[in-house]
Amino acid sequence: MDSSSFIDNAKFHFQYEFGNLYCFDNYVIGIINDGINVNSEIARQILKDLNAHFHSKPYVYISNRAFAHDIDLDVYKLVNPKKLIGIAIVSPHENEIERAVEEQSLYSGSFGLFKNIESAVAWAITFQPIAS
Numbered sequence: 001m002d003s004s005s006f007i008d009n010a011k012f013h014f015q016y017e018f019g020n021l022y023c024f025d026n027y028v029i030g031i032i033n034d035g036i037n038v039n040s041e042i043a044r045q046i047l048k049d050l051n052a053h054f055h056s057k058p059y060v061y062i063s064n065r066a067f068a069h070d071i072d073l074d075v076y077k078l079v080n081p082k083k084l085i086g087i088a089i090v091s092p093h094e095n096e097i098e099r100a101v102e103e104q105s106l107y108s109g110s111f112g113l114f115k116n117i118e119s120a121v122a123w124a125i126t127f128q129p130i131a132s
Contacts, residue, residue, distance in 0.1 A: 007031075014049050018042055023053055027060040027086075027124035029117070034067035043075035051083060060086035060110075060124040064117060065096045073106055081109035086127055088112045088120040 007013075007029060010022035019032035028050060032038060050059065061084055087107055089100040092115050104111040110127070114120040 012053060014046075014053075016042075016045070021046065021050065023050075026057065026128045027062055027121070028053075029062045029064055029121075031064045031066060032069045035069060037070040037072065038075060039072045040075055040078065043072075043078050047078055047084070054083070056083075058083055058085040058127070060084075060088060060127050062088040062090060062117070062120045062124055064120075065089060065091035065093070071099075071103065073103065076103065076106035079107060079109075081107065084109065086110040086112070086124065088114055088123055090114045090117050090120045092116070 007020075007022040010024060010029075012023040014021040014023070017033075018036045018038075019030065022029045022031075030046070036042070050061070086109055087103075089096065089103070089112070091097060091100070097113055100113050104113075112120065112123050114123065
């Protein structure tokens with residue numbers, strides 16, 4: 001799953017010890033490093049930075065699960081589905097997809113499971129508001 005062609009065109013990049021976020025007009029691609037446990041502290045940092053970056057504009061989070069990492073399911077309690085309006089999980093690994101199904105039940109916004117980044121980005125773009 002090569003996301004380099006997408007992340008090269010990012011409008012903004014957050015770099016952390018635990019991973020990277022690549023921001024576009026209405027979506028962000030998150031790549032968390034191998035072996036990281038995404039806990040409430042990490043989730044708060046990500047959401048704080050993304051909410052500041054996107055201001056009042058809603059956005060979609062694309063989780064590129066290229067590397068194995070754990071997620072504390074309580075982080076979904078921190079998400080405001082009016083701001084973060086969609087979550088896409090990208091992974092070719094069946095165990096990641098199975099875990100994502102469990103995550104989906106904790107989130108009230110739009111949720112998609114994808115085998116490649118291209119499909120997830122195409123889905124995220126459908127959330128873009130139509131210019132008037």
